Amino acid sequence: MPDRYDPSSFEAKWRERWKAADLFATRQDPDRPKFYGLDFFPYPSGAGLSVGHCRNYIPTDVICRMKYMQGYNVLHPMGFDAFGLPAENEAIKNKVHPAPMVKRYAENYRRQMELIGISYDWSRSFASSDPEYYKWTQWIFKRLFEKGLAYRKEAAVNWCPQCKTVLADEEVAGGLCWRCESVVEKRFIPQWFFRITAYAQRLLDDLEELDWPEGIKQMQRNWIGRSEGVEFEMKVALPPGGPSEGDLEVLSDHKPLTFRVFTTRIDTVFGMTFAVLAPEHPLVDRLLRHVPEDRRAAIEEYRAAAKRLSEQDRLATTHEKTGVFTGLYAINPVNGQEVPIWVADYVLYGYGTGAIMAVPAHDERDFEFATKFGIPIVQVIAPKDGSPVDLPWVDKDGVMVASGEYTGMTVAEGQRALGEWMEALGIGERKVQYRLRDWLISRQRYWGCPIPIIHDAEGNMEAVPDDQLPVLLPEVEHYEPTGDGTSPLAHIEEFVNCTDSEGRLARRETDTMGGFACSSWYFLRFCDPHNGRQPWSPDSVRYWMPVDCYVGGAEHAVMHLLYARFWTKFLYDEGLVPVKEPFQRLENQGMVLALTPFRHPRENERLEVGQPGIQITFEEAQRLPQDQVFYRWEKMSKSKGNVVTPDEAVEKFGADALRVYELFVAPFDQAIQWTDEGLQGAARFLSRVFRIASEVAPWWRFDWEDGLQGDLSAPARELRRKTHQTIRKATEDIERFAFNTYVAALMTFVNSFNDFLRAVGPEPTESEKAVACEALQSLILLVSPAAPHSADEIWESLGGGGFTYQMEWPKYDEALCREDTLTIAVQVNGKLRDTVEVPADATREQVESAALASAKVQSHVGGKPIKKVVYVPGKLVNIVAP
RNA sequence: GCCCGGGUGGUGGAAUGGCAGACACAGCGGACUUAAAAUCCGCUUCCCGCAAGGGAGUGCGGGUUCGAGUCCCGCCCCGGGCACCA
Numbered sequence: 024m025p026d027r028y029d030p031s032s033f034e035a036k037w038r039e040r041w042k043a044a045d046l047f048a049t050r051q052d053p054d055r056p057k058f059y060g061l062d063f064f065p066y067p068s069g070a071g072l073s074v075g076h077c078r079n080y081i082p083t084d085v086i087c088r089m090k091y092m093q094g095y096n097v098l099h100p101m102g103f104d105a106f107g108l109p110a111e112n113e114a115i116k117n118k119v120h121p122a123p124m125v126k127r128y129a130e131n132y133r134r135q136m137e138l139i140g141i142s143y144d145w146s147r148s149f150a151s152s153d154p155e156y157y158k159w160t161q162w163i164f165k166r167l168f169e170k171g172l173a174y175r176k177e178a179a180v181n182w183c184p185q186c187k188t189v190l191a192d193e194e195v196a197g198g199l200c201w202r203c204e205s206v207v208e209k210r211f212i213p214q215w216f217f218r219i220t221a222y223a224q225r226l227l228d229d230l231e232e233l234d235w236p237e238g239i240k241q242m243q244r245n246w247i248g249r250s251e252g253v254e255f256e257m258k259v260a261l262p263p264g265g266p267s268e269g270d271l272e273v274l275s276d277h278k279p280l281t282f283r284v285f286t287t288r289i290d291t292v293f294g295m296t297f298a299v300l301a302p303e304h305p306l307v308d309r310l311l312r313h314v315p316e317d318r319r320a321a322i323e324e325y326r327a328a329a330k331r332l333s334e335q336d337r338l339a340t341t342h343e344k345t346g347v348f349t350g351l352y353a354i355n356p357v358n359g360q361e362v363p364i365w366v367a368d369y370v371l372y373g374y375g376t377g378a379i380m381a382v383p384a385h386d387e388r389d390f391e392f393a394t395k396f397g398i399p400i401v402q403v404i405a406p407k408d409g410s411p412v413d414l415p416w417v418d419k420d421g422v423m424v425a426s427g428e429y430t431g432m433t434v435a436e437g438q439r440a441l442g443e444w445m446e447a448l449g450i451g452e453r454k455v456q457y458r459l460r461d462w463l464i465s466r467q468r469y470w471g472c473p474i475p476i477i478h479d480a481e482g483n484m485e486a487v488p489d490d491q492l493p494v495l496l497p498e499v500e501h502y503e504p505t506g507d508g509t510s511p512l513a514h515i516e517e518f519v520n521c522t523d524s525e526g527r528l529a530r531r532e533t534d535t536m537g538g539f540a541c542s543s544w545y546f547l548r549f550c551d552p553h554n555g556r557q558p559w560s561p562d563s564v565r566y567w568m569p570v571d572c573y574v575g576g577a578e579h580a581v582m583h584l585l586y587a588r589f590w591t592k593f594l595y596d597e598g599l600v601p602v603k604e605p606f607q608r609l610e611n612q613g614m615v616l617a618l619t620p621f622r623h624p625r626e627n628e629r630l631e632v633g634q635p636g637i638q639i640t641f642e643e644a645q646r647l648p649q650d651q652v653f654y655r656w657e658k659m660s661k662s663k664g665n666v667v668t669p670d671e672a673v674e675k676f677g678a679d680a681l682r683v684y685e686l687f688v689a690p691f692d693q694a695i696q697w698t699d700e701g702l703q704g705a706a707r708f709l710s711r712v713f714r715i716a717s718e719v720a721p722w723w724r725f726d727w728e729d730g731l732q733g734d735l736s737a738p739a740r741e742l743r744r745k746t747h748q749t750i751r752k753a754t755e756d757i758e759r760f761a762f763n764t765y766v767a768a769l770m771t772f773v774n775s776f777n778d779f780l781r782a783v784g785p786e787p788t789e790s791e792k793a794v795a796c797e798a799l800q801s802l803i804l805l806v807s808p809a810a811p812h813s814a815d816e817i818w819e820s821l822g823g824g825g826f827t828y829q830m831e832w833p834k835y836d837e838a839l840c841r842e843d844t845l846t847i848a849v850q851v852n853g854k855l856r857d858t859v860e861v862p863a864d865a866t867r868e869q870v871e872s873a874a875l876a877s878a879k880v881q882s883h884v885g886g887k888p889i890k891k892v893v894y895v896p897g898k899l900v901n902i903v904a905p
Numbered sequence: 906g907c908c909c910g911g912g913u914g915g916u917g918g919a920a921u922g923g924c925a926g927a928c929a930c931a932g933c934g935g936a937c938u939u940a941a942a943a944u945c946c947g948c949u950u951c952c953c954g955c956a957a958g959g960g961a962g963u964g965c966g967g968g969u970u971c972g973a974g975u976c977c978c979g980c981c982c983c984g985g986g987c988a989c990c991a
Contacts, residue, residue: 238909242987387906388991391989764919767919901971
């Protein structure tokens, strides 16, 4: 038995044995409960895994290993999100084809995951770019298409000029492309959408029942953005002397000249002093005919300028309000007052009706606009006590004033009364609005799942028949994006030309699906990954779904996690899956930060806002004078050059040390600072485990339970108690993702074990040896999920067969966890003055008298009358004597 | 601006309203060693004190309570997300 942790001598051996024994094959024994543990579907990057990625995989592995040892059937699979922009961009950069590239990268990922001992069942692995997989992505697309939930329409969409494709709203962060950070442009082109908005309310409601971090739920709620209000109609008052509604307007398009507005503050409607149309609003075209010549040019100029503005500039709140007056007026339905109609780009065409009633007294944006353009501001809501307020006053805790018959109502009362009044008169109705937009799924890129649709000569669309799926992505040499708004597939005649269901010449859809479509159902495929006839068998998803524990980064809060929920709900409605939600419990791991060198800027250099300094290499940091260099903790990334790979960490300190370190260093969901010292500390802990095992080894017997009879010595009783307490703590901590305290408990246990060995000396009694054996076996099993190589190595050195993974997780005995004496804190007036030792079964009276007997306590009470004594059993006595 | 997190020793962090600082890193002292590394033992919140002991202390200011790192109110700072959504 080695007496220290020497990973190079055994870790590789165990990984080979686990592989040879097919140890992590998924078990589906009907008598056992199931546990589905899953990591986010990774895109295999050429840089390989860093120790940052391991922060995701190691904790999931720990909980899966414990669950397996506790007797669960565990599904713990891994696959690769190979389709999509990141892979294609990397392939273009390297001037290679993405298919063999991602295959090579995925193999490297697998090698690294195996290197750190993750217990994946690789027999269930696949990549989203495998035809056997994307066949079913297309199949689900077809089901969505048939239900009208996948549709094509022309719309203003986000276009990334660098990636040369459109993007979903979720993929635009602060007006920038999430992949390349280019400024996103607006384009008006036909695109494919998934009607996720049809599920907005359910996506919102069902968040309640999920065990997810509150922050992620909140982000989804905000993204869905539900708001309740009233939508109502405003009539345009045509100018006297101009063309009247009777002649020109009716002749032109037979529609009355009206527009609808949405507001969440109908209670402020009496304060409306103008109305605003978004520049894209179609009514603007019709209004132009009624607008005096001199204004017409100004409005058209304004619209053109708004169109040129990038989405980022348009949405920037720093952007000063602009707009043009149309010269026309609309009628406020509640009081018949005419208010000017403006066109301004602070009203978004994509939300609500694209038109608003503006109440500058009670809306900050309207206030800013009114102030700039000299529009009247009329206060109609005031504090209940009538005190004066600064405008704009947006507080909802007020009453209506100057509002006709509604004057005196509270905001809530007024909203209800006005809503009902409008509904009764047919002017408007109460309505729920969502910020969520439909999910734009088509991409003008090669490396994605082809959309299984055919366009016939008349422009009709039909789905490719199921028996012709998958629509294979053609193998081509040149696949670079075109940039003209079409996919490179559009230029491949053999792909485009096809026949429709009636045998006529037709054209194939040439856009591909964005990568997020592929990752919206992979967790279902893992239940039945090799099914050639169905995406999954009903039995398999009934057994395994939902995912019990889903682990990954928080950056997918409103992308993957929302999309996957939507697909699951759709598939549930179709009767294809038995669950409404895919992921019951979600956990987000923290980042790994590395100390990164910077230098101060030189004279001719300027820093961006928020940029700490000029980032430099470690070599450069060595060369420069120390006062020019400073270090900061930065996220590990290839571009920062501060990445530590698991290969390096394992080479230096071993896989188990890496695992233990990442578990121990900080709470699971917090960012950690990578240090070699910490890693060394983990290795030191494992060495102590080996040393203890080697000391106990001479006394080892498999039937130690028989030796536990009779009275135990004090050190033996103490160690037994520690053993059972540690089992309890470790089990609970792993369950609640408190891996840092799980490891800390093991360290404490090792320290106590060490104290025991020192106390009993080289010749312990038989029962002490038995207690040591129980403690050692527990230690090996408890350490096994965190340090599986070491656990198996020690177990084998003791003569044990098999793998610790297949042994039963230890159980604790509550009675054995109990202390026989307790240390009670004694406070006087809430301040700690002493502690007293009492037997565990001492009565309240005994504890109190022991506390009062303390000289320190007496000196602080100082003879003052005792007003009362607070007694917390097992914890503390507080003597109140003021 | 709004919505989430979070502020605890030299450092990472621990603590169902009940002994603040578990566990570790770093540091210091000691043992072993010719020596170093490794390992082992011990000390390590700050202030006053030789010590015994005393005082202060979980971002700041209030409050609730016998008792607050923990709960409540008002601020400050840091990280993340959203941001002209009517």
